[in-house]
Amino acid sequence: MDRRNITPQGQTAHVFVEFLEVAVSCIVFLKGFYPAGAFERRRYMNVVVHKAKHPQLGNYIHSATFGLLPFIQKGLIERVAVIFYDKDRVPVERFVFKLAVNQSHASPVEEKSLEFTLRAFLVKLEVANPLTKSLPPGGSWEITAYFRSLPEENDATDGRMWVPTDTKQWLQPPRITPIKSMSSEPLKVQLYLEHPSSTEPMEQEG
């Protein structure tokens, strides 16, 4: 992708998408969804991160996040969530990236400062384990993006990778544990955890 003649939004989106790929890998690693051996230590933005070794897993994360690029650029994406389900596909835990791209911002992006602020997320994620809940066995996970409006159908091939989801929702508003926030024009990102509210009717196993 040519980075020279693109808008600050595009530039930011590119950095963010790259970051998102790493962050999602880190989250999956953090949750211990796969054995630790499925990940390898890498360095990104000068922080130790974990990258999926398995090509399929790596590809999924990569294609999912990079598929968001055009939408993030246009500011269509409101939230990106990494959702962990139990075996009945009821969400157990959601890592939500809430983002806002200021479309009117025009001055060029300080990529260094953007990276600096995003790095704080990765640092925080690495130590966020105590905030999370342990996953029940037989679960699954997926990346879900919340669009502000549905992308137009004729919107190139990138959009087709994203299909409408019928994920089960919690009935009660969830409880939120913020992990990290940043605001570096034109991008604002909040990362927080969502857990089902204590009043949420949970089907007990067995």
Place this chain on the structure above:
Amino acid sequence: MRSSSPSSASGRSTKRSKSNPKTPVQRSPFADFGSYMAEKNRKLRSQFQAEASTSSLLSGETSFSGDGKGIFHGVSIFVDGHTVPSSQELKGHMLRHGGRCENYFSRSRVTHIICSNLPDSKMRNLRAFSRGLPVLKPSWVVDSVAANKLLSWPSYELAHSSKICKQQKLPAFFGCKRISSLKDVEVLSDSNEGTDPESLEKFKNSPLLQEDKALDRRMLQRKRIGLGLDTEEKITGLLDEGSKIETSDSSSLQLFIQSNCHAADGFGELTNTKCLHTSDVHHSTLTDPNFVENYFKHSRLHFIGTWRNRYRKRFCNMLKGECSKSNVDSSTSTYKTSIIHIDMDSFFVSVILRKYPELLDKPVAVCHSNNSKGTAEISSANYPARNYGVSAGMFVRDAKACCPNLVVFPYNFEAYEEVADQFYSILHKHCNKVQALSCDEAFLDISEFSDLDPENFSSVIRKEIEETTQCTASAGIAGNLLMARLATKFAKPNGQCYIPSEKVESFLDDLPITALPGIGRAIGDKLESKQLRTCGQLRLISKKTLHKDFGAKIGDMLWNYCRGIDDRKVEILKETKSIGAEVNWGVRFLNTMDCEHFLNNLSKEVSSRLQECGVVARTINLKVKRRRAGAKDPLKFMGCGDCENISRSMTLPVATDDATLIQRTAKKIFASYRIDVTEVRGVGLQMSKLEVMGTNKQGHKHNILESWLMVPAKVGEELVRLENQMDTTVEESLSSGEDQLAVQPSGQLREYSQLCIDREASSNSLHVNLCNSRPYQNASPALPPVCLLDMSVIKDLPVDIISEMNDAYNGKLYDLMRKHDEDQKSHADLLLTTPWEIHKGKEVKSETTKSSGSTSRELNHPEKAEGFEMSLHQVKLQDILQIKSTTCADQMVLTSGSSSKAFSIMQNLSNGNLDKSALAQGVPSHFASVAVDTHRNKPNPIGPALSDTFKINLWSGSPPKWVENFEVSNSLILNLTAQLYAKYGVDKLLSPILQLLISLYPLILGSSSEEPLEVRFDLCELLLQYIELKIDSDVEELYLCYLLLERLASVSTVFSEVHNIVLPSLQASVSENYGGTLQLTGSRD
């Protein structure tokens, strides 16, 4: 630093028994400094012990001598100051060889002091410093390790050599001269004795520098009496080693020794002599011409390499001197570049022939050996010989075949050097822009002599060269380096050729492309395949095509060269990038010892070369040629054959020219290759990242003291700022007459002087300032000038303190106070109304001014003032609630019964009929409960309500508005918050402030302090606006604030109320923006 506890040198156990019982018994193990140090020393030693056991296990070295103990057993060193090698390395040596290393000096435990340098004062009182212990150079440790035994130390004493190694004296700078003259003597003696070529050859590698005379003598002796007669034990030992490569041929060893000519132990010399005996046997084995060519090149490279340094040294002064001359001359130059390329004719032969004038017109060549059957290669042949078809690179055998009466001489490097020196002396005499290409070849830039005829000029030089050196030289003259060089080819022998710029094209037309410098066989063949042979043909090819076929660099070169374009300049001296030595011949090792020995010699050689050039290097590169698996025996005996090159470099923390350090690093790198030493066919050691000796010693020029001084200066500045700020706050609070705060100034005063002397106080000052009830016992050592005192503060001090201060100021204080009183009266109204206005806005102004007018005259009466303050609260509260009650009225009506009481109170409030006690106690809790209830029923009425009331964005501006408001407020909490923000607040973040509040709050206010209701409103308003500000950008910060607030709530009733008010609206905001509620600490599962 000395440990105070006495114990014997080997008494680790006694030490432990002494300090250990202390540790468990006492709560703090360190009753005093002494016991702390004792414990620390013990810990350090046990760490050392642990490391020692692991490292000796790991290395598995044969570091332990026969008795099973390391060579340093019983030795305990103390490293003082900077040493080379570093104290860490020395420690490592001690670790591995059974010694100990003390971190702190102790007369009883340390046995040897190791240091490289000592200050003059210590040097003079060496006994006082060392307490009778030997003070040794670090080389003692290193050498002991190398020798694998404990060497006796007296020769390593620092005091011993102090006269030499202290400050460098003037004679040291002339040292090199002395050495070179010494060398001349050696050369003389050599050439006297060695008349036949054979002995000359034997001695051409005589050690150059720094060889001790004893070795020289020994060598001479050995030359006379042959090999076997030397009775010295060392030599016989070396004989064994020498015999390992006995079978190598002389040519290979010649090179071998040359590279190691500084090897001090005679290894090279010995094998040289030996091999001369056996050399003839193996000459017939040579068949590979390419290999011979490589070898020949190598040999010449080596000579030129060493020659270049020599040249640099010798002509350095001349170059500098002439540079200044050239500045004068160049002012008249016309910039018509004219270059002379001057080259000696068959240099290597001509020099030899000086002594044999009768052979001048006979065919003569230079080679290692005169063996007519041998395959030693001709290095240079004179023109008569060339007419027979003899050329450089030919084997002697072949040469003899084409020219049976060819006379072959061996090299005479001394003579070459002599002639080269003469040659360059002449060049430098005539011209100051000389670029030395080689020992016999140079470029002269004569463009500055515009009035000179270049042909005439060059003939003058050539004539002088011939007269001085008895050797002829040829010259090419042209406009640039390329053409001058090409011209020389046509000028040879003993002639000169001038190519003026107009003739360049015709000259090049028929020139074969391969004649151009830089065009080798590969490019030549490629061009040949395109039917391009001459420069004229090449000129027809476009630059683009050339770029396509040969790449940009070579394409450009070809395009330029075939047009006679060359924009290079004559450079006087090229910077040396690296220094090294490489041996690819005769390298065969039987075991690791051989290899290490060889590396030692190579390191010494490299080290001496570095020293010769006066540089130190940081990066060590070790190149190893290793026999390729399955490679056949090399065609040339003792050659390297088919090899793969392994190369690795290591960068040292400090630049060095120290042989032992280089050697150790080289060994380390070699070990890292993990190759079988018998496979090694060549070793090269190269040092790069060169630094000139002088500069690295000035490396620590950054003045640490200076930077230290900078820090307090800055802190001082800050203090003054803080001071001012506090003055104003105190003034404000005092002007309203709060009795409680009146004690503050005394602290303020004392503190002022304290701050000036104590850096730490800056962090405490705030704290001290606010702990107004704390007594200040310590009197200030120096009083501030009387004019700096804040009268409004002083005035409110208790009478006895004022009188005390007045005494301290010799009565001046009363005068000043009186004067100030009068001033103040006239400003009283202003002083009081200003802060009020900020708070309240216009609606209440008239009322305020009225009341302040009534109280201002009675300012000195605390009770009155208090009353006044309360009235202010009333007014404010009333104002707020009035508006609030109107906005919330309909909701209030709908609230359940429990809140109806609160509602009624609020009604009362809004009517302004509240008495003092109700205001202070009843209202807050009721109000809070009302607020909470209201929120439960319907989210966020109060937040917007309050915001609407004020309509001031508290967080706008920098610093935010609220800071100003809080500073002028008379609530301690608000003051504190504002001050904290002013001091630590960054980027409009509240969490750091709250965090500080948590720690400061109990200290300052205690949990039971009563705060006016107004404070709660201010805090709530602050937080609510903060939530509004941050909700969409930084929920993390809000969460953090919430958590902190929760903690604050546990220590302060005020904050607990604030917490209760703010939380619902926080949750409401979060759920509005994020579709969920914050995870609260209480409800975690």
